[in-house]
Amino acid sequence: xxVKSDILxxxxxALADNPPAPAVARAYRRVSTLTADETRDMFVxxxxxxxxxxxxxxxxxxxxxxxxxxxxxxxxxxxxxDRAWLPPAEEVRDPLEASCVVTGSTVSCAETGTxxxxxxxxxxxxxxxxxxxxxxxxxFSGTIxxxxxEAWERLGSSCGPITxxxxxxxxxxxxxxxxxxxxxxRRLDVVVVR
Numbered sequence: 001x002x003v004k005s006d007i008l009x010x011x012x013x014a015l016a017d018n019p020p021a022p023a024v025a026r027a028y029r030r031v032s033t034l035t036a037d038e039t040r041d042m043f044v045x046x047x048x049x050x051x052x053x054x055x056x057x058x059x060x061x062x063x064x065x066x067x068x069x070x071x072x073x074x075x076x077x078x079x080x081x082d083r084a085w086l087p088p089a090e091e092v093r094d095p096l097e098a099s100c101v102v103t104g105s106t107v108s109c110a111e112t113g114t115x116x117x118x119x120x121x122x123x124x125x126x127x128x129x130x131x132x133x134x135x136x137x138x139x140f141s142g143t144i145x146x147x148x149x150e151a152w153e154r155l156g157s158s159c160g161p162i163t164x165x166x167x168x169x170x171x172x173x174x175x176x177x178x179x180x181x182x183x184x185x186r187r188l189d190v191v192v193v194r
Contacts, residue, residue, distance in 0.1 A: 032146035046113025050167025073099035080121025
């Protein structure tokens, strides 16, 4: 009998009686107590703390002007992003040729400063958000919640892979010096659409 077979046999024996999973105590907060403005302010504060730049568009019609200031060089844009939101720019299809990407987002958690991408048409596949050095992410105010459980509930059970972003890609080297851009974009600009 191989080691693998032995381990699997032990697992089958241990689970033969199909024990029920124990109930998980959910004593943590699951519902926000903040106003929408307070939640948005917390989200902006966390993003700024994580070294992301935050910009505001009062209306969707303001997006071309805001994005014109942010887009740098060739840009890749997922199919679901409304082209009316974009200023004139050199658009490419291959993320390897792009210096920046503009995406939407599914939901954002203010408490952790996390933006959730689920691969929707306005977010594109993961490689679109990880390869270009500059990510411009559109976050609509109605999609910002205070708590992680609220964000998770909004995702639902039907979504596939989830990318969670909390600031530009960063890590520390062996001497604990911050290094940016190792696992994704070095620059994250978040445009909050009120």
